[in-house]
Amino acid sequence: MSASPSPRTASAPDGAAARRFDLERHDALIAFVQTRAGRCCLLLAALAAVAPHFGGIAALAAVAGAMAAAAWPARRGAILFGLTWISALLNTSLGEVDTADNIRAVLQQEQIAPSMGTMLSLGFLCLLFAVMLSMLRHVQKRPQSLLARRPLLTLLSVQALLCAVGSFGLLNGWPRALLWSAVFVFAPYLWFLPFAIADLRSRAPSPLAMQMATLRPFWSPSYLPFGKGAAFLRKHLSLTPMELTVTQIKGLKLLIWANLLFILRDVLMRVFADGAGIPDPHDAIDALLAGHAYPAVIGWAALVLATATYALQVAAWADLFIGIARLAGYRLPRGSWRPLEARTLMDYFNRFHYYFKELLVDLFFMPTFFRMFRAHPRLRMFFATFMAAGVGNAVWHFSRNLLEVAVAGPANAFASYTSYLFYALVLAIGVGLSQVRANRGMRPSSSFTGRLGSFVFVWSFIVCIHIFGDGTRVHTLGQRFKFMASLFGVTV
Template identity: 60%
Template sequence: MTTPATPTGNAPAVAGGGAAAPSRLRSFLAIDAREPLVARAQAPAGQLLILVVALLAVAPHLGAWPAALAVGAAMAATARPGWRTPILFGATWTTAFLGTALGENDTLDSIVAVLETEGGTGLSPLALAMGFLALLFLGANGILRHVARAPRSLLARRPLATLLALEALLCGLASLDAVRGTPRVLLWSAIVVLTPYLWFLPYAIVDQRTRAQDTWQQMAFLRPFWSPSYLPFGKGAAFLRKHLAQTPRDLAITRLKAVKLLLWANLLVFLRAALAWIFEGQLGIPRVAEAVDAHLAGQPFPVLAGWAALVLSTARFSLQIAIWAHLFIGIARLAGYRLPRGCWRPLESRTLMDYFNRFHYYFKELLVDFFFFPTFFKVFRAHPRLRMFFATFMAAGVGNAIWHFTRDIVLVATDGAPAALRSYASYAFYCLVLAVAVGLSQVRVSLGIRPSPTAFGRLYSFLFVWSFVVCMHLFSDGSRQHTLGERMAFLASLSGVH
């Protein structure tokens, strides 16, 4: 699976007629390319200004103390390179424990939901969350030390498969009818705490197995402080080491790029709010859920309003992905890591494969690393095109579905496994269609079939890619209140089929 040509955000040459000069706006914004500014960014006053601007840009999204901790730790790690690992380690686990204790992540809410399902057991959700987080810390440390001693063990060779099997085993035990009350709450609390780390630990294990690095360095990047999500923005320690700025000038440029990315994230927030105010507030465009409900009630909105709702929802979702990706990568760049952007000009996508690469770079990288490559190197070696298609299908389809299902694993506890699976049918359908479409797009690229470089060809590519994205967004919006059949009926009604 290919990657964006310039994921770091550097402007490529304009196609046709040789390399064209960048636009005036792009030239004005290229503060990281101006040597006087790069020099000032290396001075104490410049570093202080970067710190203040970054705090102001991050605080509205993460909150006051998480922003101060994240930005302060990132800047401190570059100011004291000899203390980089202890600083990053402290920031990561302080964020984990303090965020859990203050309810800044979804761990406490999930454990409370499990307790309510069991009718209450007298256990404290905070004590459960903190206790199992401490056990996870000890367990992760033990796992990494075990991998360093036994690099050929099953866990070392198949980290994600082993961890997913452990998660499935715990879910199976917690779902047994004989397991009720306190044992069930304990099991689900362990699952809730473990799940976010399922996608960080494999990177650490692989790096520990192949490079035998310091265990504490690997621990510093388990759900690092700049990525308080279920997705490893920046991947693991090996990828981060590769992208670490090595000179004061490179560090200054990386920090300036970080500031640009953080400010751009805030501009996207204003854009998202403006879209909502104009189209929902002033023009009365309904939300997609409202449009589907109206259709099911026999009082549908006009077809144009239904399409507008779907397009607006797609735009809002795309902006949200870009906002969080820019914030997380911006903070990591403050720490000196010259990381590719997490969302890179998706409107310029020429094929569905290109869209998959550009829209959510680190999600794509996770799927490639742990689903595409393991499949590609094992199956259909005598059939290269089928091999490419199937490996892409495993990444964009199976891996995509597993990641999103585990993210909402608490629904298995609160609603039961059958209900959770039924409500997931729409997203599973989306994964199936996306996997087939992206797989075919990948095979076409491997055959040398490229989009036309003409103006008409670029317009056709844009309309094809984004028509597909808008239509499939109806099944991938993350909501679970409508069935697959209801969504398909609504989409058909927008096309005049009743």
């Protein structure tokens, strides 16, 4: 899997038009932002951009904390550490993440008062903190242990074992509720720990406090490591006052851009979904199954609109998270970089969701590439790409919804996941073949016709498979195939 065109942090090309938007190139603005009044203006503008999406208190903590970490580099680690774990505690207690809700669902199954959900989530979060700290210390002392050498495999095995114990009738009542509480609290951190472990095994790792500070950092309380781990952040840290100011201005620009993307998403929904009456694809499937299908042109419009709004939402949230990280002084690449310019499926995969691609490359592609099929370069490249875009993609998304395993059981959970498995399979084959073609020097023409053809091919492919990979489990794989066939005039 190629190293990408990674999302850019540099300014656009020179030119009068470009300079009007490249605020970080204006010396007067840079000088103003370095003053106390300028920093206050930067904080207020960033707060206005973040508050609609984080909420007032959380936005103030994130923006002010990020700028405080940048302003006092000697205390950066302590500030990040405090913000990350205070954010984790507050998000859990205020229900801003799904952990407490998932625990309440299991409590209801076991006929235990759901009000215990918040207390359990907070308690297990504190316990998990101690466990993860012990794990990282273990890696420091024993860098050749199984956890140190195979962190992802070890952690996934532990998670699978816990899920199995909680799913096959071995536990009931409080023991089962406690076990699933531990699973739900641990699940998001599984994808951050391998980066911390890899850094601790390097020659010059960040200290333990910094490793803990970057486990689900405060700027992105999600399952995906935006900014990866301490090593990546250390590499992208702004080192001079000028560099810091430029990075923060770019962060504010990215926050504003994220809001524009959110607005565009909402406008598309209001104009086409509400105004023009274009249905959600799942409503269109329901109509087809009920015997009064929408015309094919409406079905295609529904699929295109769903793909567009999904792409805008992914890009907007990614840019919002990275914008806050840049306020803290980290020159991180953007989360999404002009995916409409993708000329191949590999190019699309690199551009569309940069940090998800990086996670798959680091945790699935690289280990496979360096161990498998060394005597067969093309097969080696294809298989490593398949493991990342297919297997890694499917595993990550499945681990995000372990509630389905707890409530419906493993068999039903896997059965309802077949649509995404099909999506991951098709995407992996497409991206893998695209990667092999690129390595053989087979690239699209740079002419206008060539670029147009590449755009039509890439986005036709993405639109057609979106109905299988939207992450919902409402309809079966067969029902989605029936809908897609109807769009091509085929009655199944």
